[in-house]
Every structure is written in structure tokens, then in C-alpha cells.
Amino acid sequence: MVAEAPGVAFGYVRSADQGAPRPVRHRLVVVGAGPVGLAAAIDLGQRGVPVVLLDQDASLSEGSRAICFAKRTLEIFDRLGCGGEVAERGVSWNTGRVFFRDRELYHFDLLAEAGHHRPAFVNIQQYHVEASLLARARALGGIDIRWQHRVTAVAQDDDGVMLTVATPEGEYRLGCDWLLAADGSRSTVRTALGHTSRGQVFRDRFLIADVRMQAPFPAERWFWFDPPFHPGQSVLLHRQPEDIWRIDFQLGWDADPAAERTPERVVPRVRALLGADVPFELVWVSVYTFACQRMARFRDRRVLFAGDAAHGVSPFGARGANSGVQDADNLAWKLALVLDGAAPARLLDSYCDEREFAADENIRAATASTDFITPKSEISRIFRDAVLELAATCPFARPLVNSGRLSVPSCYAASPLNTPDGDDFTAAMAPGSPAADAPVRVAGVPAWLLDHVGGAFTLLCFGAVPAHLPDLNLTLRRVVVAPHDGTAPSGWQALEEDGTLSARCDARPGTVYLLRPDQHVAARWRAFDAARLAAAVQRATATVAELCAC
Amino acid sequence: MLNLDAGISAPDEFYAALIDAHRGLTMAESARVNARLILLLANQIGDVAVLRAALLRARDGVAGSAAPERRPDTP
Numbered sequence: 056m057v058a059e060a061p062g063v064a065f066g067y068v069r070s071a072d073q074g075a076p077r078p079v080r081h082r083l084v085v086v087g088a089g090p091v092g093l094a095a096a097i098d099l100g101q102r103g104v105p106v107v108l109l110d111q112d113a114s115l116s117e118g119s120r121a122i123c124f125a126k127r128t129l130e131i132f133d134r135l136g137c138g139g140e141v142a143e144r145g146v147s148w149n150t151g152r153v154f155f156r157d158r159e160l161y162h163f164d165l166l167a168e169a170g171h172h173r174p175a176f177v178n179i180q181q182y183h184v185e186a187s188l189l190a191r192a193r194a195l196g197g198i199d200i201r202w203q204h205r206v207t208a209v210a211q212d213d214d215g216v217m218l219t220v221a222t223p224e225g226e227y228r229l230g231c232d233w234l235l236a237a238d239g240s241r242s243t244v245r246t247a248l249g250h251t252s253r254g255q256v257f258r259d260r261f262l263i264a265d266v267r268m269q270a271p272f273p274a275e276r277w278f279w280f281d282p283p284f285h286p287g288q289s290v291l292l293h294r295q296p297e298d299i300w301r302i303d304f305q306l307g308w309d310a311d312p313a314a315e316r317t318p319e320r321v322v323p324r325v326r327a328l329l330g331a332d333v334p335f336e337l338v339w340v341s342v343y344t345f346a347c348q349r350m351a352r353f354r355d356r357r358v359l360f361a362g363d364a365a366h367g368v369s370p371f372g373a374r375g376a377n378s379g380v381q382d383a384d385n386l387a388w389k390l391a392l393v394l395d396g397a398a399p400a401r402l403l404d405s406y407c408d409e410r411e412f413a414a415d416e417n418i419r420a421a422t423a424s425t426d427f428i429t430p431k432s433e434i435s436r437i438f439r440d441a442v443l444e445l446a447a448t449c450p451f452a453r454p455l456v457n458s459g460r461l462s463v464p465s466c467y468a469a470s471p472l473n474t475p476d477g478d479d480f481t482a483a484m485a486p487g488s489p490a491a492d493a494p495v496r497v498a499g500v501p502a503w504l505l506d507h508v509g510g511a512f513t514l515l516c517f518g519a520v521p522a523h524l525p526d527l528n529l530t531l532r533r534v535v536v537a538p539h540d541g542t543a544p545s546g547w548q549a550l551e552e553d554g555t556l557s558a559r560c561d562a563r564p565g566t567v568y569l570l571r572p573d574q575h576v577a578a579r580w581r582a583f584d585a586a587r588l589a590a591a592v593q594r595a596t597a598t599v600a601e602l603c604a605c
Numbered sequence: 606m607l608n609l610d611a612g613i614s615a616p617d618e619f620y621a622a623l624i625d626a627h628r629g630l631t632m633a634e635s636a637r638v639n640a641r642l643i644l645l646l647a648n649q650i651g652d653v654a655v656l657r658a659a660l661l662r663a664r665d666g667v668a669g670s671a672a673p674e675r676r677p678d679t680p
Contacts, residue, residue, distance in 0.1 A: 434636070441640035451648040 254348025
């Protein structure tokens with residue numbers, strides 16, 4: 056599949072809804088065709104939910120924007136059917152280097168452990184990711200994408216949501232059962248419903264310069280504190296595909312954003328880093344500020360908020376787009392169950408519980424990084440510099456250096472959907488955790504665990520297959536690892552393993568995991584029990600138990 | 606927990622060494638030395654609960670109050 060280049064415009068197409076005598080009612084409308092809205096639309100589309108996807112623009116993201124896509128996001132894209140394309144097109148990296156003034160302080164490896172399909176990160180321009188998602192959404196069918204359809208008003212009651220949508224041909228009204236707002240940090244839906252995103256605005260400005268060049272830098276994340284070529288500030292260098300490099304210069308609060316965008320200012324900054332003899336071409340320039348903030352609640356009755364519409368972080372740590380895609384991953388299966396009548400609407404409150412917790416975690420991490428990179432007072436700068444000076448020679452100081460704690464998925468340890476451990480297990484893969492990937496074999500052919508779990512609730516059994524499964528009223532994917540006789544009964548997927556998977560799951564023969572459709576652990580036991588499984592599924596779908604087992 | 610009883614083996618020697626460590630330095634240079642010293646000693650202590658107790662004790666009575674909560678710049 057060849058993805059569209061940046062700048063490709065999608066034509067406005069009139070929808071049949073526009074001529075309807077009364078507003079047409081849909082089950083689900085998603086606002087915003089960025090990475091989050093597209094991921095949610097695909098996920099719901101894969102579950103058979105028809106989706107109307109509105110976007111006010113008529114093109115992919117302008118500029119590379121979010122360039123670091125984390126392992127967990129790639130795993131989600133794998134489930135959505137475009138992980139391979141994004142991973143192959145992107146530049147994989149696991150190593151980060153930190154420099155202070157003119158010397159390297161240390162380097163780190165984000166994925167020191169082997170046996171994972173996806174690397175810690177790939178760098179790829181946001182518009183390439185959006186193009187891959189868009190191609191997948193179009194191929195999937197059932198997703199009605201409407202470019203240049205801009206939401207201007209939102210009203211809701213207990214039964215549904217009514218939107219007013221502006222198009223080049225004028226306004227029309229559109230109804231839906233549920234609305235997902237993935238319309239970015241300046242969310243129109245959020246504003247229209249009178250909500251705000253609150254938090255801390257940072258008084259600093261940063262310059263992004265994407266340059267095309269033939270350069271000898273490896274595919275690593277390089278971060279400089281106070282380098283000789285940009286004294287007193289920080290600089291971040293990342294490699295993107297197609298010989299494009301992202302250089303992020305801290306400018307300080309007093310910088311003039313309009314002047315700093317001009318080539319007259321940008322080119323000398325880049326030249327100071329690269330040296331006078333390295334030819335380069337400016338591809339994209341942007342000056343930005345940021346805030347760490349979120350909405351108080353990510354659900355307002357029949358409207359759900361995801362991605363930048365719901366929360367914002369500083370860019371250090373790549374927690375913006377990655378956490379937004381994880382929002383979509385968390386929400387899609389819940390919304391599909393609610394739309395199908397298989398779970399009550401209160402299941403959607405667990406989306407808030409889990410993703411607000413994740414947003415707080417991301418905001419804390421991003422705020423701590425920002426405080427280190429941008430010291431707020433003279434004394435904090437003195438401590439920051441003391442940490443950096445010591446880190447060159449003292450290993451103890453290196454964990455204190457914070458150039459961005461890079462995005463890792465949240466473990467929903469306190470989620471109401473979890474069945475707490477009753478049996479003795481190690482902490483890894485505890486209920487709420489995303490399932491760790493591991494190498495497996497299917498009929499002797501190498502494969503990956505995560506390609507065989509998730510999508511639906513998955514029962515992952517080690518060694519033995521249960522004789523009888525409870526009647527669950529929903530689809531249960533059935534996977535058995537290393538079955539005793541090497542085969543699995545009909546309806547079961549058999550996986551062979553080399554011991555890595557069992558070690559990561561702390562599994563013994565008889566151990567059973569229940570994974571949610573988003574691959575997070577819902578429950579685990581040392582031995583299968585049909586009643587406990589049924590109760591765990593009910594808990595994980597916020598469905599009240601019909602029978603009391605006591 | 607934080608030990609407030611006498612624990613330094615040679616108090617006079619330590620105090621003289623502390624003052625010596627700052628001899629001839631400007632306030633700015635002394636601030637750098639102190640910052641490094643705090644970090645080195647903090648690592649030696651290691652236990653965050655003890656460090657937190659020491660930070661609270663050190664701030665006690667300065668500017669009349671405990672450390673304020675972080676306040677956002679905007680609502």
C-alpha cells in the first residue's frame with residue numbers, strides 16, 4: 056500500500072444526510088480524523104459498528120508533528136491492521152544519548168529485553184501514520200469519512216446528541232446515539248459543551264526544524280543540555296524516514312515566535328549544530344508552547360473525549376499521540392459492547408477511570424521532564440546543573456537526569472474492571488497491565504503472542520484446555536499455550552513457546568489469563584474455574600451478575 | 606527515620622571541613638558546591654522517606670510555612 060504524501064487534499068463530498076428533510080440519526084459519530092479519531096473509527100469498524108467520521112480539514116496533518124510512536128501504539132496498530140506498514144516505514148530506535156555542554160553523559164536502551172515484535176519506538180511523520188490509518192479505514196468499509204464537515208454546535212439529551220455541521224455548501228444537522236470527540240487540543244465539541252481542559256501552562260517556547268540532509272547521525276534520540284552550539288538551552292535531535300531529521304531547539308519564553316520561524320533565524324541555528332559544511336534543506340518549521348492539562352471527566356453523558364481534546368502534555372516523552380491512541384484502544388471495545396446492548400452504558404465510566412488515571416500519569420511524567428529541562432527558578436537551575444555535572448562521572452546521578460521519560464502504557468491497577476489476584480502471582484502482568492508480547496510458534500511457524508490475543512475477550516490457557524466453558528453471551532477467543540499433546544480442540548488456537556511467554560506471565564501448567572479486547576489483563580488464576588471466569592467477564596463488562604453464586 | 610541525635614564522628618573536624626569547602630568562593634559558586642553536596646549526601650542516605658523528613662525539617666521555620674502546593678499558571 057502506498058500512502059498519500061503530505062499536502063494531498065481530499066475533496067469535499069456532499070453527504071446524502073445534507074438533503075434529508077429531518078436530521079439523519081446515526082449510531083456513532085467521531086469528530087476528528089487525526090490518529091486518535093482514525094484509530095477509534097477503525098477499531099469500531101472492525102467490530103461491525105458503522106461510523107461517521109467528520110473532519111473540518113481536507114488533508115492529512117500539516118508537518119511531521121507527533122513523530123515518536125511507541126511500542127504499545129504499534130501493537131495497537133497491529134490489532135487495527137496497519138502496524139506492519141507503520142513499523143516498516145518508520146525508523147526504529149531503542150537508544151537515547153544525553154549530552155551536557157560538550158560531552159556525552161550517558162546513554163540508555165529503552166528495550167533491553169529481547170523477544171518483542173515491536174521496537175521501543177519508531178519515528179515516523181504523523182501524516183504517514185494518518186495515511187496508513189486512512190488507507191486501512193477505507194479498505195475496511197463501513198466508515199463514512201466526511202472531509203470539510205466542521206462541527207459548529209453540539210446539543211445532547213438523555214436519548215442522543217444533535218450536531219450542527221458546516222460545509223462548503225452550508226450547514227446541516229446530524230443526530231447520533233454516541234459522539235466521540237477526538238478533535239484536538241482546541242476541541243470544538245469540548246468548547247460547545249462548556250467544558251475546559253485545566254492545568255499548567257509552561258512559560259517556554261520551542262522551535263521545531265525538520266531538515267532534509269545526508270547526515271552521519273545514527274537512529275537514536277540525542278538530547279543536549281546547554282550545548283556549545285545553543286548555549287543555555289536544550290536541543291533534541293531525532294531521525295525520521297526519508298533523510299529527514301527533527302531538531303527541537305528550546306528558545307525561552309522571551310523569544311519572538313514570528314521572527315523565530317523565519318529561515319534567517321532558523322538556518323543559523325541548524326548550521327551551528329551541523330557545522331558549516333553540511334548541506335541541508337528546511338522541510339517544516341514550527342514554534343510552539345505547551346500545557347499539561349486535562350478535562351475533569353472524559354465523558355459527558357453521550358459524549359466521550361479522547362486524545363488532545365481530553366488531555367495535553369508537553370512533548371518530552373512522546374506522550375501525546377501515544378496516549379491518544381491508547382484512549383481509542385481503551386474506548387472502542389467498550390463502546391461497541393454498549394452499542395450492541397451487551398454491556399450497560401456505565402462500562403463507559405471505566406474508560407474515564409482508566410484513561411483519566413493514565414492522563415494523570417502522563418501529565419506527572421511530562422511535567423517532571425519539563426521542570427528539569429526548563430528550570431523554573433535560579434535554585435532549580437543550580438540543582439539541575441549539579442545533577443548534570445555529577446552524572447558525567449557518578450552513576451547515581453544519571454537516574455535523576457530527566458530529558459523526557461518516554462511513553463510507556465499505563466497499567467490500570469485500580470480499575471473496577473479488574474478481578475484482583477486471589478492466587479499467588481508475581482507482580483508483572485497483574486490485572487490491569489497490558490499483555491507483554493512474546494515469541495510463539497503456530498504449527499511450527501514463528502509468530503507473536505499479541506497477534507493471537509485481543510480484539511475480543513481472550514482466554515489464554517497454559518497447558519490444559521478447560522472441559523466446559525460458561526455461557527458468556529459474548530465472543531471469547533480461546534488460546535492454549537503448549538497443549539499437552541501438541542494439538543488443540545476445535546475452536547482453540549494452539550501456540551507453542553520457548554518458555555519466554557510462561558516466564559513473562561509467571562505461568563505454570565493450568566494457569567489461565569483472561570485478557571480484555573484491548574489486550575489488558577482482566578483476571579488470572581492458577582486453575583480454570585467456569586464460575587470465576589463468568590464472574591470476571593461480568594466484572595470486566597460492568598454487567599451485574601444475574602445469579603448470586605454465594 | 607530522620608536521626609536528630611548527635612551522629613557525626615568528629616563534629617569540629619566536619620564543621621571546619623564544611624567551611625573550608627566554601628573558602629574563596631562567591632555565593633554563586635558556593636550554591637553550586639552545596640547543590641552537589643546535597644545530591645551526594647542524598648544518594649548516601651538513599652531512603653526517600655528519610656530524605657523527605659530531612660527536607661521538611663530543613664524548611665521548617667523558613668519563610669514561615671511549609672512548602673506551598675504547586676499552583677498552575679492558569680485556571
